[in-house]
Amino acid sequence: MSEDPSDEESPQRLNSLEDRNAVVESALDRAIKRGDFDDLPGLGKPLTGLHGSSDPDWWIKQKMDSEGINGVAPAAFQLRKENAVLEDTVDAFTEESDVRDYLAGFNARVREAVMDLREGPPVFTPPRDVENEVAAWRRRRNAKKNDSVTEAEPGDQPVDPESVGSPRRWWHRFRR
Template sequence: MTEDEAPRRISSLEDRNAIVESALDKAIRRGDFDDLPGLGKPLSGLHNSEDPDWWIKQKMDSEDMSGVAPAAFQLRKENAVLEDTLDAFSKEADVRAYLAGFNDRVRAAIMDLREGPPVFTPPRKVEDEVAAWRQRRSAKTALATNPPPTPTDGRDQERERPPRRWWQRKRS
């Protein structure tokens, strides 16, 4: 509809559909839809139609927003990857400092009853986590210095294979 045309009352659904279709056709002919981002790509998020908040989760992923969830959810997510996070540190002092900060955040979230759902993430015992970190670190260095033996010849693998059962043998 251009500016010189006066808006008219639409009487039926068919008239409304015809007006929308003609407006879309005019826009396509003008090239208004050319060079749009995502042109020719499938729409993401359509497979997850049961989640009513799929659009906000998609926006948060595209904008890389991570600190928006309530503390209980953030701590649960952080707790799930805590060992991997600790393994990234090279000094024991850094591991202890991170665990102290994590425990402080857990205790603060437990005490703050105003924000979000209840917190079920327990504080971690620093000494136990540091001992586990040391053990994982020593196992990783031992594996790096002494790799497991690999068979060099295919014949060794044939000898170690169990004998074939009667139903597995080919008929000759």
């Protein structure tokens, strides 16, 4: 046999539906014999969402739920959802400047959504007062620090109140 590509057979043209089905079936049979379909996730489980849904977009909604995709709803819904978890989001920050930046961005998104009358439902989410929210963040943070200090057992070493609540950075270890 020669290595010349012109000697190889050209690909078959599949002119009829039966020819195409035969090629697909043989490819599936070979894959099954190789074990390509063994141990697939969801093996033996029913397919969800196929029956009983009159919504034509059921599949994209199911995919968005399974992937945790959000952010494609109208601004009113996004802001309402963000407003509901705002305290938890703000409590995750360790610096006051980060809290102020986040609140400024939130308020800007609220104002922008209120001014944009082109689409979506009306926005009822109010902007947050930055000073009041920062003060509440400080109170929650101090309460969390005090709770963690009082939970220490009597035989424990004294705890530095500044180090409670935030992890110690690796470069601070070398300073002492």
